[in-house]
Amino acid sequence: EPEVTQTPSHQVTQMGQEVILRCVPISNHLYFYWYRQILGQKVEFLVSFYNNEISEKSEIFDDQFSVERPDGSNFTLKIRSTKLEDSAMYFCASSERKGARDTEAFFGQGTRLTVV
Amino acid sequence: AQSVAQPEDQVNVAEGNPLTVKxxxxxxxxxxxxxxxxxxxxxxxxxxxxxxxxxxxxxSYGFEAEFNKSQTSFHLKKPSALVSDSALYFCAVRDFYSSASKIIFGSGTRLSIRP
Incomplete structure (x- = not known):
């Protein structure tokens, strides 16, 4: 069964360092998302991506964040200068059809980011 | 705005009993x-x-949910709980006012099934 894969599973970084979280969405999917979850709490939307550009972003997704789909398969989230409060589980997700309301999003296993 | 609410942070059920997550x-x-x-x-x-x-x-896994328009509810149910059902459950809704129809999650309910 196709799945969304994320690497690494766990990333530890020093405050102020840049990190890149990587995701390979399901191959025929068109919409891509990043979410984050702090300490097993609510899952928060960060950004959506379609047709090689950001469709929507939340207030969390400030200038320190960026996304990219460099090669048509990978989908990355970059945090330029990490802060302690960026420590969270980051989930990548993808959906099959353009903004289709009736399709579920498929989520990866997550990357646990720890900023020290 | 679209939203979902999960009123219970935690639900505890004995194995074999029916469960509901609201x-x-x-x-x-x-x-x-x-x-x-x-x-x-x-x-x-x-x-x-x-x-x-x-x-x-x-x-999946024997779960079902009942949509109730008059009560605006979508409760998750299972007739007979298993210890392996212990997990964090999220209700979610598609935000079709969003350009990407992002999914909005509830706050989550931790389900604990005791043997």
Missing amino acids: CTYSVSGNPYLFWYVQYPNRGLQFLLKYITGDNLVKG
Whole structure:
């Protein structure tokens, strides 16, 4: 069964360092998302991506964040200068059809980011 | 704005008993509702969805959910709980006012099944 894969599973970084979280969405999917979850709490939307550009972003997704789909398969989230409060589980997700309301999003296993 | 609410942070059930995890929604127009489950240190797994049609939706692992328009609820149910059902459950809704129809999650309910 196709799945969304994320690497690494766990990333530890020093405050102020840049990190890149990587995701390979399901191959025929068109919409891509990043979410984050702090300490097993609510899952928060960060950004959506379609047709090689950001469709929507939340207030969390400030200038320190960026996304990219460099090669048509990978989908990355970059945090330029990490802060302690960026420590969270980051989930990548993808959906099959353009903004289709009736399709579920498929989520990866997550990357646990720890900023020290 | 579209939203879902999960009024219970924690639900405790004995193995073999029926379980219910509650969810209410607030949407403009037709709701597109989902349940996801998160096992410890794992990602979010899709369980089931309601789009239209039959109000009782069946999903993975023996779970089902009942859509109730008059009560704006979408409660997750299972007739007989297993210890392995212990996990964090999220109700969710598609935000179709969003350009990408992002999924909005409830706050989550931790389900604990005791042997």
